[in-house]
Amino acid sequence: MLDTNAEITAQFGQSEKPQVPDTRTPNTHYEADAHTRLQAARIVRDLVSAAKALKLQHGRELPVYGALGELFAVAKLGVQLHNDACKEGSDGRLGKDFVEVKTISPFKNDHSVQVKKAGNWGVLVIVRVYEDFTMDCRAIRRKKLGKTDGDMFTVPWCA
Numbered sequence: 001m002l003d004t005n006a007e008i009t010a011q012f013g014q015s016e017k018p019q020v021p022d023t024r025t026p027n028t029h030y031e032a033d034a035h036t037r038l039q040a041a042r043i044v045r046d047l048v049s050a051a052k053a054l055k056l057q058h059g060r061e062l063p064v065y066g067a068l069g070e071l072f073a074v075a076k077l078g079v080q081l082h083n084d085a086c087k088e089g090s091d092g093r094l095g096k097d098f099v100e101v102k103t104i105s106p107f108k109n110d111h112s113v114q115v116k117k118a119g120n121w122g123v124l125v126i127v128r129v130y131e132d133f134t135m136d137c138r139a140i141r142r143k144k145l146g147k148t149d150g151d152m153f154t155v156p157w158c159a
Helices: 005-013 034-058 065-077
Strands: 092-094 097-104 112-116 123-129 135-141 152-156
Touching: 034 065, 065 092, 065 097, 065 123, 065 135, 097 112, 112 123, 123 152
Parallel strands: 097 123
Antiparallel strands: 092 097, 112 152, 123 135
């Protein structure tokens, strides 16, 4: 459990940048500032605490994994979420790239995600929540996913 600002900053605040090189000329960059990242880390801490308590006391899952994954991407990578949560095609921005965040919940048997090809995103962030509520994430450029048939990409956690 993360209780102090120092513990939160140690886990989220000074994280490495995702391995998503931007070869284009820098222009306007969209990235969450340090305060936003710290606030997101606090919310992640609180949601994880609530999810653990519900699971322990009632054996039920708290249906917050999608939001938890998005907030983890903000805290860990600096993703700036769109103001309109219902915006179609992407969840936010990281630098100049539109980002889609997908979360693998702890009770999901298949450790892969599906994402629409039609979406307006250049980077896919996959967040994995483990049974002990520890979390990790990966960022993958869309062009690295290659060409596949159908309307969806299926991307395994280990990709």
